[in-house]
Amino acid sequence: MxxxxxxxxxxxxxxxxxxxxxxxxxxxPRFCSVACRGLDQRGKxxxxxxxxxxxxxxxCVYLGGKRVILHRWLFxxxxxxxxSSTEIIHHEDENTLNxxxxxxxxxxxxxxxxxxxxxxxxxxxTVDEFKExxxx
Numbered sequence: 215m216x217x218x219x220x221x222x223x224x225x226x227x228x229x230x231x232x233x234x235x236x237x238x239x240x241x242x243p244r245f246c247s248v249a250c251r252g253l254d255q256r257g258k259x260x261x262x263x264x265x266x267x268x269x270x271x272x273x274c275v276y277l278g279g280k281r282v283i284l285h286r287w288l289f290x291x292x293x294x295x296x297x298s299s300t301e302i303i304h305h306e307d308e309n310t311l312n313x314x315x316x317x318x319x320x321x322x323x324x325x326x327x328x329x330x331x332x333x334x335x336x337x338x339x340t341v342d343e344f345k346e347x348x349x350x
Contacts, residue, residue, distance in 0.1 A: 217234045218234065219232040219233060219234055220232065220234070222242065222243050224244070224245050224246035224247075224250050225244045225245060225250075225254065225270065225271070226245060226246075226250035226253050226271060227271065229246050231243075231246040253268060254268070269281075269283070271310045271311075272284070272285065272310050272311075273285070284313050285303050285313045285318055286303050288313055288315060288318065289303050289318050289320065289341065292315050292341045293341060293344055295344070295348060300323050300324070301320065301323065302320070302322075302324055303318050303319070303321075304320075304327060304330070304338060305317055305318065305319075306318070306319055315341050316340070316341070318340070318341060319338040319339065320338055320339045320340075320344045321338045326338065
């Protein structure tokens with residue numbers, strides 16, 4: 215009898231992969247590779263660790279004792295605009311670890327962001343376009 219393989223998405227890199235559930239004792243596999251599993255390891259941090267890490271594929275850092283999502287903080291710093299929780303910052307190359315400011319695009323809400331991906335909505339704003347529109 216052939217093994218049944220199921221599709222999954224890696225929690226770290228977002229890549230799709232297939233596995234036999236029986237290989238993971240009936241639990242859903244979380245990572246596509248040993249490398250991604252290593253990025254998620256919990257334990258005592260290195261003495262060189264200054265705070266931060268990955269959360270659902272996004273870099274997070276601690277600023278003033280508060281955890282912030284790095285790409286959202288970078289956008290706020292570049293524009294001088296405080297984002298609300300409903301506003302979306304999109305990664306142009308869809309690599310959530312690439313937080314170069316030219317790779318970030320603003321969307322007013324999740325619906326606009328989905329329409330952008332479907333090719334039916336507005337293109338959102340780069341940092342420079344956002345500054346121009348917002349008058350920052």
